Amino acid sequence: MTDEKIKVNVFRYDPAVDQEPYYQTYNVPWEPGMSAMTALDYIYNHLDGTLAYYDHAGCDLGICSQCTGKINGKSGLFCQTAVKEEITLEPRKKERVLKDLITQRAESSK
Amino acid sequence: MRNVKTIETDVLVIGGGGAGFRAAIEAREKECNVLMISKGPLARCGATPMAGADYTLDGKSMSKIEGLTGDPNDSAEKVFNDIVTQGCYLNNQKLVEQYIKRAPQCLKELMDWGLKVKLSDERMIFTTGTGMMNVLLRKAKSVGVDLLEDVAVLELLTHENSVVGALGLNVLTGEFIHFRCKAIVMATGGWHKAFWPNTGMRDLSGEGIAMAHRAGADIGNMEFITFCCNTFYAPPMWRGSIAPYIISLICGGRLTNNRGEDVLKGYDSFLVEKGTLTEWNKSFLSFVTAKQARDGKVFANGGLHYTRGDASWEMMELVASMVFPNWKYKALDLTEWGRMLQENEPVEVGHAVEFFEGGIVINDQFETAVAGLYAAGECALGTFGANRVFAAITEIFTQGADAGNNAGEYAHNRQSADLDLSALKELKEKALQPLTVSKGERPAELRKRVQRKSQRYLGPIRNRDELETFLDYLEDIKVSVLPKLSTTNDSRTYNKEWMDALELPNMIQLLESSVRSALMRTESRGVHYREDFPDTDNDNWLQEIIVKHDTATFQLNQRPLTITSMSPPTGVTPYLDFMKQMMEAHSDTGGKH
Numbered sequence A: 001m002t003d004e005k006i007k008v009n010v011f012r013y014d015p016a017v018d019q020e021p022y023y024q025t026y027n028v029p030w031e032p033g034m035s036a037m038t039a040l041d042y043i044y045n046h047l048d049g050t051l052a053y054y055d056h057a058g059c060d061l062g063i064c065s066q067c068t069g070k071i072n073g074k075s076g077l078f079c080q081t082a083v084k085e086e087i088t089l090e091p092r093k094k095e096r097v098l099k100d101l102i103t104q105r106a107e108s109s110k
Numbered sequence B: 001m002r003n004v005k006t007i008e009t010d011v012l013v014i015g016g017g018g019a020g021f022r023a024a025i026e027a028r029e030k031e032c033n034v035l036m037i038s039k040g041p042l043a044r045c046g047a048t049p050m051a052g053a054d055y056t057l058d059g060k061s062m063s064k065i066e067g068l069t070g071d072p073n074d075s076a077e078k079v080f081n082d083i084v085t086q087g088c089y090l091n092n093q094k095l096v097e098q099y100i101k102r103a104p105q106c107l108k109e110l111m112d113w114g115l116k117v118k119l120s121d122e123r124m125i126f127t128t129g130t131g132m133m134n135v136l137l138r139k140a141k142s143v144g145v146d147l148l149e150d151v152a153v154l155e156l157l158t159h160e161n162s163v164v165g166a167l168g169l170n171v172l173t174g175e176f177i178h179f180r181c182k183a184i185v186m187a188t189g190g191w192h193k194a195f196w197p198n199t200g201m202r203d204l205s206g207e208g209i210a211m212a213h214r215a216g217a218d219i220g221n222m223e224f225i226t227f228c229c230n231t232f233y234a235p236p237m238w239r240g241s242i243a244p245y246i247i248s249l250i251c252g253g254r255l256t257n258n259r260g261e262d263v264l265k266g267y268d269s270f271l272v273e274k275g276t277l278t279e280w281n282k283s284f285l286s287f288v289t290a291k292q293a294r295d296g297k298v299f300a301n302g303g304l305h306y307t308r309g310d311a312s313w314e315m316m317e318l319v320a321s322m323v324f325p326n327w328k329y330k331a332l333d334l335t336e337w338g339r340m341l342q343e344n345e346p347v348e349v350g351h352a353v354e355f356f357e358g359g360i361v362i363n364d365q366f367e368t369a370v371a372g373l374y375a376a377g378e379c380a381l382g383t384f385g386a387n388r389v390f391a392a393i394t395e396i397f398t399q400g401a402d403a404g405n406n407a408g409e410y411a412h413n414r415q416s417a418d419l420d421l422s423a424l425k426e427l428k429e430k431a432l433q434p435l436t437v438s439k440g441e442r443p444a445e446l447r448k449r450v451q452r453k454s455q456r457y458l459g460p461i462r463n464r465d466e467l468e469t470f471l472d473y474l475e476d477i478k479v480s481v482l483p484k485l486s487t488t489n490d491s492r493t494y495n496k497e498w499m500d501a502l503e504l505p506n507m508i509q510l511l512e513s514s515v516r517s518a519l520m521r522t523e524s525r526g527v528h529y530r531e532d533f534p535d536t537d538n539d540n541w542l543q544e545i546i547v548k549h550d551t552a553t554f555q556l557n558q559r560p561l562t563i564t565s566m567s568p569p570t571g572v573t574p575y576l577d578f579m580k581q582m583m584e585a586h587s588d589t590g591g592k593h
């Protein structure tokens, strides 16, 4: 890890308590070869335990594709998008947000 | 408390990896209603989609399947000999026989259902984990298995030592679900999440083994944990990926420490050859890497440098073009690594937890000590003994199919029992506790601390002092931290802290079982090496260690081996010498297994 920090702006919205979505900025230590997921993990582990992103069954290696979202407005996998400077992370569909970066599933799973 | 949905079914399958799917499909054949629950997204969770994946079977049967290679001179007897010697004789030989007998049929079925085979050798076919999951999902839907995703089962419900149901939690919404059923197949895989780094999905925290244990099933051989060698330690985006393991298994390469020394120098040359170019590499190289780490000879992330070494670039490029076409391993872009390999630049690699030989005790009908509770796949104990070289992938199909069949038969003519609502209420209150405790301990912090300690104290190399230190730590956590775990807010919607708090007690329970077993096993064998007992002791330790769950503590007992046709050796032999003997005992069939 270097001493360098980057700003990570994250889309936040809990429909149960928030009137509307907002963005929260976190300062995250930068390390070479880190991904947006590395940043989210850092935030959850060290800064803010309330942040929701798909992680209870993610693979972090580009295989399960559950961490799809928007990185600086572009669709991609959080776990396989390299982060080098300030970055904005959003859910794949803002209209279907369950909480923060988690969206509802398209259909019930039965 | 809110209204809770109750779902009724005949057979409840817990776990949506290969074993769970295969069990569900088979149970459906018995004209049962079958519900399969997966903690993560359908067909994209558990270890199965992460696998390479190889499926092993005897080469003779394989050679009779159209389109596959297979060595016609191979035989069931040779495979049996190989699995049992690789397992250093701790295998349940009845389960090994079942594996060998059922493997060809289970592969043919998969191919009939649409599985594509990428390549094959003497006794292995190579396909992809995601490809297998796609085939299973399609088949399960076509035969009418009910499927539920993003639901974690928290506890089993029993009545007079028979299963009657389970309590689940919808991870996304935070709603509880009551399940009422006649039989349960546990297929929840391993508990990789108790370690860091690891190679598994983030859903594998061992609740299945732990809840079966709490419900009255025994668990065993918990000290045997396989670490995959040569996984990426850096950069973070690749960490835990087994790509270098795959390349090094096929092409070789060089491992050096922070002093520039070739770490394999000084080891017996036969051991090095078999321990790098066959699937023995997981046990041998992880042992070597762990030793380097303990001697302080590792790089910043605790690993070694892997380079192409003397291996030819043409060969590596060719192999990569087959296993990672265009240097893409799914969404993982390894182009830069390709360049580094060509130019002989190092990447940092090391051992990471990959497979658990131990688990829920089952008999050859896949029954546990609790009536109606079956187990299959990685969460079950038995086939691989002290060390796995043959494919775990085969086992999830052979065991899944038979466990599903037996659970279906059991459920068929049985009435379901009523759920004990007051017991359920108590369980729910307990589960909700982290949401109500204020100013407690942060679950994420505890998980991180535990993961690092597991890696350090319960890795491939252990000793009494370290195991005792770890045990003290775990016992302390149990009393002073677990009850105080608390979430930042009480939202039930996708609350990661809550999930961590619910998973942690299960990991601690399995870690404690594992550490106690590792302490008890005063010898070295397979993937368990004790610095203070460096010999394989066939006079005293041809025994399994079974852990019984008592409300207050654990009871450890030795259990005699299940032997059908191959008697184990006697005598006491230094660890690596015995490993070499087991490698030498291999039949004349070639390939990686």
Ligand SMILES: Cc1cc2nc3c(=O)[nH]c(=O)nc-3n(C[C@H](O)[C@H](O)[C@H](O)COP(=O)(O)OP(=O)(O)OC[C@H]3O[C@@H](n4cnc5c(N)ncnc54)[C@H](O)[C@@H]3O)c2cc1C
Pocket (backbone or CB within 6 Å): A057, B014, B015, B016, B017, B018, B019, B020, B037, B038, B039, B040, B045, B046, B047, B048, B049, B050, B051, B052, B053, B054, B055, B151, B152, B153, B154, B187, B188, B189, B190, B199, B200, B201, B203, B204, B205, B206, B207, B208, B242, B354, B355, B376, B377, B378, B379, B390, B391, B392, B393, B394, B396
């Ligand atoms: C990276 C990697 C690569 C591997 N490669 C190979 C290979 O090439 N060849 C080989 O033979 N073996 C390989 N293995 C091992 C092999 O993949 C596994 O042993 C096997 O897939 C396990 O299958 P399973 O069905 O038993 O469990 P898993 O596939 O792990 O599935 C477990 C399921 O249980 C679910 N679950 C867990 N807890 C709960 C709960 N509380 N409630 C509900 N559901 C729950 C999970 O979400 C998941 O759906 C590999 C392992 C890893 C980690």
